[in-house]
Amino acid sequence: MSRKKTLKSKGGSSPAPSSALPPAKENGRAGGAAARAKGGSSRPRPELPLNGAALPSRPSLSSSGEFYDVAFKVMLVGDSGVGKTCLLVRFKDGAFLAGSFISTVGIDFRNKVLNVDAVKVKLQIWDTAGQERFRSVTHAYYRDAHALLLLYDVTNRASFDNIQAWLTEIHEYAQQDVVLMLLGNKVDSTQDRVVKREDGEKLAKEYGVPFMETSAKSGLNVDLAFTAIAKELKHRSMKLPNEPKFKLHDYVKKEVRGSGCCRS
Amino acid sequence: MAADIHKKKGWEGPNGSLVPADGQPTERSESPTPGLAQGMEPGAGQEGAMFVHTRSYEDLTSPEDGDVASRSPEKGRGYQADQTSMEQISKDFSELSTQLMGMALDLEEEMRPSQEDKMDLSLQTARRDSARSEKEDEDVTMEAWRMHQKHVFVLSEAGKPVYSRYGSEEALSSTMGVMMGLVSFLEVEKNAIRSIHADGYKVVFVRRSPLVLVAMARTRQSEQEIAHELLYIYYQILSLLTWTQLNHIFQQKQNYDLRRLLAGSERITDNLLDLMARDPSFLMGAARCLPMAAGLRDAVSTCLQQAKAKSLVFSILLSRNQLVSLVRRKDQFLHPIDLHLLFNLISSSSSFREGEAWTPICLPKFNSSGFFHAHISYLEQDMDLCLLLVSTDHEDFFTVSDCKRRFQERLRKRGMSHALQEALRTPFYSVSQVGIPDLRHFIYKSKSSGLFTSPEIEAPYVSEEEKQRLLELYQYLHSRAHNSSRPLKNIYFTGPSENLLAWVTSAFELYVCYSLLGTKAAAVSAVNKLMKWIRREEDRLFILTPQTY
Numbered sequence: 001m002s003r004k005k006t007l008k009s010k011g012g013s014s015p016a017p018s019s020a021l022p023p024a025k026e027n028g029r030a031g032g033a034a035a036r037a038k039g040g041s042s043r044p045r046p047e048l049p050l051n052g053a054a055l056p057s058r059p060s061l062s063s064s065g066e067f068y069d070v071a072f073k074v075m076l077v078g079d080s081g082v083g084k085t086c087l088l089v090r091f092k093d094g095a096f097l098a099g100s101f102i103s104t105v106g107i108d109f110r111n112k113v114l115n116v117d118a119v120k121v122k123l124q125i126w127d128t129a130g131q132e133r134f135r136s137v138t139h140a141y142y143r144d145a146h147a148l149l150l151l152y153d154v155t156n157r158a159s160f161d162n163i164q165a166w167l168t169e170i171h172e173y174a175q176q177d178v179v180l181m182l183l184g185n186k187v188d189s190t191q192d193r194v195v196k197r198e199d200g201e202k203l204a205k206e207y208g209v210p211f212m213e214t215s216a217k218s219g220l221n222v223d224l225a226f227t228a229i230a231k232e233l234k235h236r237s238m239k240l241p242n243e244p245k246f247k248l249h250d251y252v253k254k255e256v257r258g259s260g261c262c263r264s
Numbered sequence: 265m266a267a268d269i270h271k272k273k274g275w276e277g278p279n280g281s282l283v284p285a286d287g288q289p290t291e292r293s294e295s296p297t298p299g300l301a302q303g304m305e306p307g308a309g310q311e312g313a314m315f316v317h318t319r320s321y322e323d324l325t326s327p328e329d330g331d332v333a334s335r336s337p338e339k340g341r342g343y344q345a346d347q348t349s350m351e352q353i354s355k356d357f358s359e360l361s362t363q364l365m366g367m368a369l370d371l372e373e374e375m376r377p378s379q380e381d382k383m384d385l386s387l388q389t390a391r392r393d394s395a396r397s398e399k400e401d402e403d404v405t406m407e408a409w410r411m412h413q414k415h416v417f418v419l420s421e422a423g424k425p426v427y428s429r430y431g432s433e434e435a436l437s438s439t440m441g442v443m444m445g446l447v448s449f450l451e452v453e454k455n456a457i458r459s460i461h462a463d464g465y466k467v468v469f470v471r472r473s474p475l476v477l478v479a480m481a482r483t484r485q486s487e488q489e490i491a492h493e494l495l496y497i498y499y500q501i502l503s504l505l506t507w508t509q510l511n512h513i514f515q516q517k518q519n520y521d522l523r524r525l526l527a528g529s530e531r532i533t534d535n536l537l538d539l540m541a542r543d544p545s546f547l548m549g550a551a552r553c554l555p556m557a558a559g560l561r562d563a564v565s566t567c568l569q570q571a572k573a574k575s576l577v578f579s580i581l582l583s584r585n586q587l588v589s590l591v592r593r594k595d596q597f598l599h600p601i602d603l604h605l606l607f608n609l610i611s612s613s614s615s616f617r618e619g620e621a622w623t624p625i626c627l628p629k630f631n632s633s634g635f636f637h638a639h640i641s642y643l644e645q646d647m648d649l650c651l652l653l654v655s656t657d658h659e660d661f662f663t664v665s666d667c668k669r670r671f672q673e674r675l676r677k678r679g680m681s682h683a684l685q686e687a688l689r690t691p692f693y694s695v696s697q698v699g700i701p702d703l704r705h706f707i708y709k710s711k712s713s714g715l716f717t718s719p720e721i722e723a724p725y726v727s728e729e730e731k732q733r734l735l736e737l738y739q740y741l742h743s744r745a746h747n748s749s750r751p752l753k754n755i756y757f758t759g760p761s762e763n764l765l766a767w768v769t770s771a772f773e774l775y776v777c778y779s780l781l782g783t784k785a786a787a788v789s790a791v792n793k794l795m796k797w798i799r800r801e802e803d804r805l806f807i808l809t810p811q812t813y
Contacts, residue, residue, distance in 0.1 A: 080528055085615065102615050103528030105640075106623025109665070127619070131528045133504065137624055140658060 068113050068122035072233045073144055074226070077166060078151035079159040080130030083185040086216035087151065088127050091226050096217050104129040106137055114230045119238070121230045142173035147180070147229045152200075154184045154213065155192040160199065167207060179232050179248070181210050183225060188215040197258075210252040224255050305771035306799040307710030307717065307806040314590050314810040315551075315600055315714035404431040404439075414490075415480040416497060416537060419444060421473060422519045427497075427530065429537055433523060443478050447471065459487045470494040474514035475501070484736055486743040489547075493540050496601070499628045500536050503605050504529050507632035535612035536605075542728075543585060544735060545607075547742055548709050548773070549600050550716040554586040556687045558803035563680055565589040565811045571671035572813045573664060575657040577636065579671075583648045583688055585611055587715070587807065594812045599629030600714055606638070610650055616640045620668070622661045627654075639664040643672060644681075648688055692720035693805075698797045700790045702782035704762065707738060708798055709773040710806065716773075717798070717805040724761075738775050741766040745773070756784055763787060 076084040085104050086097050092112050108127040113120055126145065128138040142148075150166055152159040163182070170180065184200045187193070197213055204211030210228070214221040228251055235246035302308075402409055409431055417436070418427040423444035425433035433440075447469060450457045460467040468490040470477040477494040485493075502510065505525060513520050540546045568579045569591045577596055581588040585607045592598060609625065610616060624635040639653040639661065651671065653664050675681050695703055697719075705725070709716035725734045737759065745752050745768045755766040763778040765787050776794065778787050802808065 102531070102613055104615055104621075105609070105613055106621055106638075107661075108615060108619045108621050109661075110619035129528065129623075131525075133525045133527075134624070137622075137658065 068120040070119065070234060070237055071122040071124060072146040072230070072237075073124045073126065074147045074149065074229060075126045075128060075138075075141060075145040076149050076151065077128055077138065077170070078130060079153070079156070079162050079166075082130065082151045082153040082156070082159050083216050084130065084151055085127055087149075087183070087185060087214065087222055087225075088125055090216040090219055090222045092125075094219070096219075098217075103131065106134055107141060112226075114227065116227070116230045116234045119234055121234050123226065123230060139169075139173050142170065143175060145174060145178060146233055148174060148178055149181050149183055149225060149229070150209075151183045151185050152195070153186050154195045154200075155186050155189050157194050160184075160195045160203075163203060179229055179236075181212070181225060181229060181248075181252075182207075183221075184211070184213040185216060187213045187220060188217045210249050212252060212256045213258075221257055224252075224257075228252050228255070302771040303712045305710050305712065305769075306795065306802045307708070307715055307772070307808075308712040309806075309808055309810055314592060314807070315598055315603070402431045404435045413482050414537070414541075416494070417443065417478045417480075418497065418501070419476050419478070420514065420518075420520070420522060421476060424519060424521055426475065426501075426522045426526065427533055429534065443469075444476060447476055458491075466490060468494065470498065472498045474511065485739055486747075488746075488748065489739060489743055493537070493546070496536060496540065496546065496604070497533060499601055500533055500605060500608070501526065502628040502632055503602075503609075503626045504532075506626040506635060507628065508634075532609060532612045536608045539585075539608055539611065542732060542735060544707055544716070544718060544738060545585065546604060547735070547739055548707065548716045550709050550714050551587045551600060551603055551607075552585070552716055552718065553805060553807055554583050554588045554687065554691055555693050555717075555804050556588065557683075558808070560680065560683050560687060561589060561807065562809060563678060564675070564684065565591060565807075565809075567671055567674040567678065567680070569811045569813060570674060571667045573655070573660065573667050575655040575660045575663065576653060576667065576813065577656055578652075578654040579667075580606065580652040580654070582607065582610070582650050582652065584691060586691060588649070589811075590807065591811045591813060596630075599627070602627040602629045606652060606654075609638075610640060610652065616650065617642055617645070620665055622664075624658065625654075637661075637664075639668065641668060643675075647685060648691075649684065695719040695722060698794055700793055702778045702786065703776065703790060703794065704779055705734065705777040706794060707773075707775045708794075711771055711773065713806060713808075715806050734777065737762070737764055737777070741775050756787065758784075765791065767791065 076088060078084055080103060081101065085102070085108070088110065089095055089097050092110060104127055106129055110125050110127065111122060112125065113122045115121075126141055128134065128141070148170060150163065150170070152163050154160075170178070174180075182200065182204045184195060184197070187197075200211055200213065212221050212225060214225060216222060228248060231246055231251065232248040412430050414429070416427070416429040417425070417440055419425055419440040421444070423437075423441045425437050425440045427433065428436050428440075446457055456471065457469050459469065464482055466479075466481050466485075466487055468479045468481070468487055470491050472495075475498065477498055479490045479494050481490050483490075505513075510522075513522070513525070545552055564581065568581060568589055571579070572591075577593050578598055579589075579591040580603075581590075587603075590598070605627070606625070615621070619641070621638075621640040623638055623640070625638045626632060626635050630636075635658070637655045637658045637660070639651075639655065641651055643649045643651055651668055653667055655664050657663075675684070695705055705719060705721055707716055707718045721731050721734060725731050737757075741755055741757065741764055744755055745766050751768075752766075753768050755764070757764040757766075758780075762780055763782060763784070765774075765776045765778070767774045767776075774791065774795075776787070776791065778790070782790075798805065
């Protein structure tokens, strides 16, 4: 069941879903309009400051009606079924989606405003579908993402083995300075665990990526993962002169909690 | 010419019925009310329809369509032996069942769900709630697996499993191998297998290279209808992959395991099969509108129309598989099948409830070679109102998302949110509003608009089993009315617990269910009253003024 990347639409072996729609059989109008729209597409929403540039003096209003100072795009990636949506729901609503598995269709966009050191940070979170057929859709959104949360499932070896492939993809499509974090999810299922924490740590170290283990079910480290990212992004964009430099790695190391009862 | 094809392809009736059929004036005189010309019937749009009227090129050329529709000689003879008069329909039915089942069945017994059926239904309902993984766990060697009412299998031409409604595909690979064996065995002789009828089962094959779709049903549906459902499954797969991609994959690698690309979509296909068993939209090949005051609907449509973008092709507002409003680009029509696939996609996942989803989707009847990009969101969390914006540009998420915001803003400014909410509170009307005492339920479809209306299913059809039985009765009437070799225009059917009437003209289709107490004469005269009521209420029950950008 290992995820092979041979069918990547980028290679041209299959038509990419992202390609603009060819016109309807009987009519050429749709295609023409699509091309026109493509030329003039303004990617970031007008209210979204480009590159998360800070506008503390003039608070903006997000679509949900909440004021915020800075906005960033965070993307959740990883194999199908590793718990991306569950992690997001836990973070956003503090609930766990128990029961049946519902796979995300395409990309799901949600907003959450966080308070980071008295600055309102709006995270626009893109929850992506892990399935192969959506790969080309998600590619298109990598380059706009300010941060990426890469997930694997500690009870599913294949999802961990695929992390390297995911990292390759990220390097190919995402911005150079994207904030990246590796998360090993589902640590509440101690019985079924097949990926040791050390394995995750080792891999993360190899790639110089901060790492933590999470559980969308128990809520372990979920808020921390998003807060850490929000802090890092906020520090990067605001660069206040008399503030000490924020180090994501150190912050994560200091704050992270183990899946056991005591602090690791 | 189109009409000729329509006659031949009985099973494609729901689709074909959008095509103007040849009205036969000689038969008209027998009708309870004078015939209505197409485009003038209640529910017909004033400025043309929202849906395609013509068959797509594929429908006209595909050989399989004709194959499926044309009946085997033995059966054709069987039908000719049938009695002709309307009063003989019930006798007819038992004869039909004799032919299909290979044994004489009492009519009453036939129409009443058997013990097994009941058990089956409970199994089905249980399954709907359960996770897919539980379905995968189902033991295919168990009796319970065999007892399912309708199995659906999809396999590749190499015999590889692609989808099974029940049980895991792996466990069924040998069964699917046998199916492919049957298909290829007949192909050697330059022949094609269409169906097998045995022991109360119908096994129906639909070949759509590079896929083979097989259904094994114990339902009372006709072979044509089952084949029609299989085609829906085929289109569902196309909507995820496009026809171009599907073919390309199998050209590159014949033994490709398509499940890899379809991963996570099983739920959508499962939902489609469940929906087809209880929603008459699929049978009618039409969309049902949410009843709503015409003024409100027009105002909402205008708001929707104003929130446009260059890349938008369709803006659709819906509530629980009922259409509220549809705005389309000029000269671009939606096919009912495509609309049904969109409805099914939305109803099959609760993940659209929050946030905004953005997903590629192919509308196979519109263009099976490319993807549209659909923006799916609910307007308010606790309101069952879903907005679907179909765009041609995959990079246009933010533009389209802004369209949604503008639409919501307009609704708010005009103070229509409240009125909309009120309308959503009564998604169905009661049949008692018509004022015909013996009338229990009806389905009325306006052919030119591609829309149908139907009241809430009320007592005595309370339980799921009873509701399904009512739909099965309609299915039966529909299959008789659209039978490829002997289409019928008027049917009066006296069943063990209700009387049914069907009336199919070139302009509309009407299926009515009366209580057992009424007489045939009363039923026929009530149709007049019902038609008048529909005419009076048409601006509430239908979308009469479809808008374009």
